[in-house]
Amino acid sequence: MTHETLAPEGETPLSPAAAYRAALLDAGLLIPTGVDGLYGRSETYEQVVTALEQSITRLSAADRPEQMRFPPLLSRQDFLASGYLKGFPHLAGTISCFCGNEADHRRMLACIGEGEDFSQFQQPADVVVTPAACYPIYPVIARRGPLQAGGLVVDVSSWCFRHEPSVDPCRMQMFRMRENVRIGTPDEVVAFRNRWLERGAAWLERLGLPFEAALANDPFFGRAGKLMADGQRDQELKFEMLVPVGSVEEPTACMSCNLHMTHFSEIWPLTTADGAMAHTGCVAFGIDRLTLALFRHHGFTPTSWPAAVRAALFG
Amino acid sequence: MTHETLAPEGETPLSPAAAYRAALLDAGLLIPTGVDGLYGRSETYEQVVTALEQSITRLSAADRPEQMRFPPLLSRQDFLASGYLKGFPHLAGTISCFCGNEADHRRMLACIGEGEDFSQFQQPADVVVTPAACYPIYPVIARRGPLQAGGLVVDVSSWCFRHEPSVDPCRMQMFRMRENVRIGTPDEVVAFRNRWLERGAAWLERLGLPFEAALANDPFFGRAGKLMADGQRDQELKFEMLVPVGSVEEPTACMSCNLHMTHFSEIWPLTTADGAMAHTGCVAFGIDRLTLALFRHHGFTPTSWPAAVRAALFG
Known part of the structure; x- marks a missing residue:
């Protein structure tokens, strides 16, 4: 139960949980994806x-x-029924999909190219994440x-x-x-x-x-x-x-x-x-x-x- | 390669693929969820x-x-970068989440109660489905x-x-x-x-x-x-x-x-x-x-x- 929690001088020390994550990533047991909470x-x-x-x-x-x-x-229907x-x-988390035509597609890609939210081009799918x-x-x-x-x-x-x-x-x-x-x-x-x-x-x-x-x-x-x-x-x-x-x-x-x-x-x-x-x-x-x-x-x-x-x- | 494709009188015969699905569901190998393409x-x-x-x-x-x-x-960022x-x-499929307060929550539940699209209460998450x-x-x-x-x-x-x-x-x-x-x-x-x-x-x-x-x-x-x-x-x-x-x-x-x-x-x-x-x-x-x-x-x-x-x- 001892993982190094001392940080290099001038940096904020990691919390014990963050220090354990760092050790797991260093050892290659977890693989970073750039998103907190999502690992290989x-x-x-x-x-x-x-x-x-x-x-x-x-x-x-x-x-x-x-x-x-x-x-x-x-199923989205069962998810909503579940309360x-x-x-x-x-x-x-719910899932959304693009259901448009080629013109919509071009507009969605332009929107993404500008770094903007493109959810206006999407519709709720009939499934959600479990x-x-x-x-x-x-x-x-x-x-x-x-x-x-x-x-x-x-x-x-x-x-x-x-x-x-x-x-x-x-x-x-x-x-x-x-x-x-x-x-x-x-x-x-x-x-x-x-x-x-x-x-x-x-x-x-x-x-x-x-x-x-x-x-x-x-x-x-x-x-x-x-x-x-x-x-x-x-x-x-x-x-x-x-x-x-x-x-x-x-x-x-x-x-x-x-x-x-x-x-x-x-x-x-x-x-x-x-x-x-x-x-x-x-x-x-x-x-x-x-x-x-x-x-x-x-x-x-x-x-x-x-x-x-x-x-x-x-x- | 023979599965019954005859439908009861008056019904449209199933396609071969749909007939195979029906056989798999009948046998209990697949479990229906009410959504086409999503099975236990x-x-x-x-x-x-x-x-x-x-x-x-x-x-x-x-x-x-x-x-x-x-x-x-x-990661949503990697997904967008991937093209x-x-x-x-x-x-x-992308994922959306609710990030609001209690008043937003009440409004979202009212919207769901009316059977309406509630995506206006959601924001894009930093992850998508693989x-x-x-x-x-x-x-x-x-x-x-x-x-x-x-x-x-x-x-x-x-x-x-x-x-x-x-x-x-x-x-x-x-x-x-x-x-x-x-x-x-x-x-x-x-x-x-x-x-x-x-x-x-x-x-x-x-x-x-x-x-x-x-x-x-x-x-x-x-x-x-x-x-x-x-x-x-x-x-x-x-x-x-x-x-x-x-x-x-x-x-x-x-x-x-x-x-x-x-x-x-x-x-x-x-x-x-x-x-x-x-x-x-x-x-x-x-x-x-x-x-x-x-x-x-x-x-x-x-x-x-x-x-x-x-x-x-x-x-």
């Missing part, structure tokens, strides 16, 4: 990502999840009709977008999130969430990552958002596993265990076998954050990591 | 994707490529300074966006493209491209996929684009491996072998060891198209595929 990854970095994904697959196998993989885009823009307008890995699954499951008895666990993993440019490498604009989503009765979902609190804690210990499980809330927008966050805490809907990565004082949420109550089944008709409104909940893994945590605590050379960590990770 | 993938589908990626890694190992992986977003909007304005897997690498390599003698091969793989909603499952809006990019002298790049024409053909034969290699051009926009396409064909810069997938009459480009000449080094200063302007070229694999081709020719159950195909694919 080296082969070594990706080997750890692949191992984490496989370790999570083994960890969740007992739940017999149904695996689905979606591209990092979501994401009510809670997190500042984090979302804000969280689980969003695509609810309409899919709802279309199937009522759940079978015992409900369902869905395993998803996706690139996700959050518009929050930052020098903290743990706060990327595009990052990978793995989730196992439980859909069923309230009891089934609470039991799933509580099981993952224990299972996740034991897994992080095997990975040699120090952590603290803490009551948390989502980063809702504005004053109305403050009320939503308070309500989420009062009902103890969200727990995060906080790991020191960029800084010890401000540890990073690398996993979370969540109850959504009927949030999603009020939007899409998710129904249990006996016709009641289904509850949902999930365990979410910040794959890039976990990767950065492993590099932070065990060094930049995975072949030199402790044998027990390698065994837990590489199976 | 099943576990079986993803197993083939993973095997293809690994097979390509083995196939290219002799070239000792440097592996880089980028998120499916590109992509000159050639392919109709295919590109149009082709190789775009992020050129500025990265250019920043390193001149190449070493012998140049470089870079291995990239990314989700890519093209705004072309279609019922043809081979024409997705978001799909995976793997590329090996050669950066070096003109001779080095031509040799690389020609080697991949042979290597790719032998690989497709081992995968049991019928194909034809054909001179091709990129889908440039408009009348000016027609000239660019003609020039590309005159110089024999692009060859595609065409495999019948959705239809026999209109086979699908599942791989391509390309010379870019100095297209990218005129934008980013890619320089050979002796100070000359580098040439670039690539082999590109349409990972989702190859997956759909394998399901088309060998059936929907990979465990039942011919032993030779399985050996080539699963190694």
Whole structure:
């Protein structure tokens, strides 16, 4: 947990998180793109990502999840229906496209040549960037009709977008999130969430990552958002596993265990076998954050990591 | 190559490509999202994707490529510099975000509630959706300074966006493209491209996929684009491996072998060891198209595929 934070004389010292990013870039594990929060990854970095994904697959196998993989885009219609823009307008990204003719094209290129905003030549596409890995699954499951008895666990993993440019490498604009989503009765979902609190804690210990499980809330927008966050805490809907990565004082949420109550089944008709409104909940893994945590605590050379960590990770 | 194209009485028969899509959706290999060209993938589908990626890694190992992986977003500045909007304005997607205050937020939600376009409340983000897997690498390599003698091969793989909603499952809006990019002298790049024409053909034969290699051009926009396409064909810069997938009459480009000449080094200063302007070229694999081709020719159950195909694919 020691990375050089002293800056050359006359320069402002880097924050601990920025110093860690500089070390990752120097080592070539992350590749700069000129945009804060958008990085390429080296082969070594990706080997750890692949191992984490496989370790999570083994960890969740007992739940017999149904695996689905979606591209990092979501139907605009489902995105608007989800209410994401009510809670997190500042984090979302929508996609626009040019649909004009050749004359429009010439005018758009002239506008770009002048360095001006050319969005007047674009129209909203019917897709947006995925804000969280689980969003695509609810309409899919709802279309199937009522759940079978015992409900369902869905395993998803996706690139996700959050518009929050930052020098903290743990706060990327595009990052990978793995989730196992439980859909069923309230009891089934609470039991799933509580099981993952224990299972996740034991897994992080095997990975040699120090952590603290803490009551948390989502980063809702504005004053109305403050009320939503308070309500989420009062009902103890969200727990995060906080790991020191960029800084010890401000540890990073690398996993979370969540109850959504009927949030999603009020939007899409998710129904249990006996016709009641289904509850949902999930365990979410910040794959890039976990990767950065492993590099932070065990060094930049995975072949030199402790044998027990390698065994837990590489199976 | 036989999928039912008869429609219920009174309905228009599906095109061969649409009929293949219907079969994939019925089998659960693809999962509908309500948007043409945007699909979830099943576990079986993803197993083939993973095997293809690994097979390509083995196939290219002799070239000792440097592996880089980028998120499916590109810096807006690099995207504009690339000139992509000159050639392919109709295919590109840019990202917009809300950056307002709470009053703006209320107005935006009211606008959404009325079902109206809310783009007036959004601003262009500093990222766009990646149009082709190789775009992020050129500025990265250019920043390193001149190449070493012998140049470089870079291995990239990314989700890519093209705004072309279609019922043809081979024409997705978001799909995976793997590329090996050669950066070096003109001779080095031509040799690389020609080697991949042979290597790719032998690989497709081992995968049991019928194909034809054909001179091709990129889908440039408009009348000016027609000239660019003609020039590309005159110089024999692009060859595609065409495999019948959705239809026999209109086979699908599942791989391509390309010379870019100095297209990218005129934008980013890619320089050979002796100070000359580098040439670039690539082999590109349409990972989702190859997956759909394998399901088309060998059936929907990979465990039942011919032993030779399985050996080539699963190694």
